[in-house]
Structures are given as C-alpha cells and as structure tokens.
Amino acid sequence: MADHYEVLGVSRDATPDQIKKAYRRLARELHPDVNPGADASERFKLVTHAYDVLSDPEQRQRYDMGGDNSPFGGAQGFGGFGDIFETFFGGGGGGRGGRPRSRRERGQDALVRVTLDLGDVVFGAHRDIEVDTAVLCETCQGSCCQPGTQPVTCDICHGSGQVQRTVRSLLGNVVTSQPCTTCQGYGTTIPYPCASCQGQGRVRSRRTVSVDIPAGVESGLRLQLPGSGEVGPAGGPNGDLYLEVTVAAHETFSRDGDDLLATLEVSMPDAILGTTTRIASLDGDVDLEVRPGIQSGDVLTIKGRGITPLRGTQRGDLRVGIQVVTPTRLDAKQRALIEDFAKKSKAPAPRLAEFHQGMFSKLRDRFRNG
Known part of the structure; x- marks a missing residue:
C-alpha cells in the first residue's frame, strides 16, 4: 500500500x-x-x-x-504472520478469509465550479447545474450483464476469488493465496457483458442537479452534496458532489464580512447644507439622509441591508462612505460667490490635522474596500 x-x-x-x-x-x-x-x-x-x-x-x-x-x-x-507471508509470497486483491471481491464500489466525488453574483450571496440562489459524470446503466441496471443473463461462478477458484499455490521456502512448504487471474478476484465471471456499458454497470452522461445555494457564501467555499457525485462501478453507491463558489465583483458594492460597502459622491453644496437622496441597494431603493456639514470619509449606515450570514438570520448593514466632490470648473459668477463665502467664513489656512486613530481607520478602510 x-x-x-x-x-x-x-x-x-x-x-x-x-x-x-x-x-x-x-x-x-x-x-x-x-x-x-x-x-x-x-x-x-x-x-x-x-x-x-x-x-x-x-x-x-x-x-x-x-x-x-x-x-x-x-x-x-x-x-500477523499471514500478512508477512502475503507480502513475500503474494496475496491481496481478493477478499480476506477467502471472500471474493465485490464488483460494487463507491463512485468518485465530482467537483463543479459555480459563479455567483453579489445579489445571490445576499439572498441565496437556486441553480440547475449541468454535471458530466458516470450514471447507472439503464440497460443492465448495474448488473454489468446483458439483460436475461447473469454472472456465473468462476470454475477456477469456485467462487472464492482466490487460488492457492504451494511455495517452497526456508520454513518448508508454505501454502499461499493469490487473486484468481480468471475472475480478477471477484469469484464470478460475466460471459455476456452489457453492450451499453461494456460490463461496467455505468455509463458517462450529462445530467442536471438542482441546488439551493444558501445566502452568505463566499469565494473559495465548497458546498457538499452527499450522494450527488458519480455512481460507482457495478451500480455502487454514488460519490459526493462539491460546488466550489466564486463570487463575481460588483460594479457598485463590495463585501466586508456581513456588511456591504458603497461610496456616495456628494456635491459641495449638498455636503454643506445637507440633503436627502434616494440610492439603490441590492434589494430596492432606500432613502439616505446626508446631514449638513458632512465630510469626506464619513460613513453612513443603513441597517439590515447587508448580507445574511451563512449560519444566521440577521442581515448585516449597508455602509456608505461619503466622498465630497470639489468642483473643478467654475464660471466667473460662481467663483465670485465662492470667494465671497471664503472671505466671510474666515476659514483657516490648510494645515496638517492632529492624528486621530478613528478617522485614520475609517479612511483606510474606505480606500481599501473602495
């Protein structure tokens, strides 16, 4: 081994x-x-x-x-000594204790990759997935024989799956068992193999598997569907099917744990005076109040508009980072108004602000996830 x-x-x-x-x-x-x-x-x-x-x-x-x-x-x-003798004098391949091998074996597992949108992650999704695997042969139903025929007992090993031979060694004559080469250790032979599956009991075919993908999955996660893999030789038990998830990037939203992140561009007048705007979320439009005097880097939170956890029921939040947009083109009248505002407000000259851990973290997170 x-x-x-x-x-x-x-x-x-x-x-x-x-x-x-x-x-x-x-x-x-x-x-x-x-x-x-x-x-x-x-x-x-x-x-x-x-x-x-x-x-x-x-x-x-x-x-x-x-x-x-x-x-x-x-x-x-x-x-034990039996294992040692098998190692040096043969054996294995058939069943132990004179039992023949079974033709029925468990099928292999199958792996399928599925790509989801971010909306599928928020709410979960249903998918009908095409899988190309081995399925039970409809002609012989896993018996491996042509209809109307059946396996017959091997006339060499008489159904044991093994043949004995005597080997002369330093310990004297040793009787060992080896798999029967006529029946390959199965104890039976198939004189009339099924023509549809060539005596395998299964054929390769494309089939559809319906899957309910839960909310909260993320890229790299594998979902296991027991018994949905390929059928084993001679109609043996099915293996498992694994779905490997990839979540496509969204043009507006990104994910942070169970929260959704977005960036809202706000004009300078709206940032100064405040406003109420209607923004799109993954499950419909929602009103958002922009308070007067809001700054770039501030984050507004909309409760319950994020992602439902994989093992939970309470959705995360939608967190909206504010980006105040400074106008780059002004006509003469607009410039005069701004200059008049600047004189009357007596704003201080630009300077480095005192380091603030909370503000730094907020800006860092917004740029990292933006």
Missing part, C-alpha cells in the same frame, strides 16, 4: 493546511473531468483516499502509529 504522505507529496509533520493545499492541487490536476487518462484516475483515487485519512485527526494518529490504514498494517506497526 502506498504511503499516504508520499501520495500527497508532503512530509510526515505537515500541517492540516499543508495537507489540504496539497490535496487541492493534485485533485485539480488529476480529476477525471480535467484528466481523463486511466493512470490519472487511479492516482486520483489514491490521492482522495490519502486525504480522507490524513485530514481526520483520529485516522491520521492511528495511521502514524501503524494502524489499519498504515502501509505497515497491524495495531503495533506489523501485521
């Missing part, structure tokens, strides 16, 4: 995050939808199994101690 750490290409002291990153990189490279080769499919199975073991703390600890998933077998790091 391959070492799980070597399969993922990480050291034995790798952190959970390093293991996760290694799995994602290999899964993107080897997934059947991207790389349909047979070797890639087998490696994908190994990579998925290795990640299942190493991502679970209890399984990883048991594996590191030489437990059931360890390449060394046995609870103490070594198996």
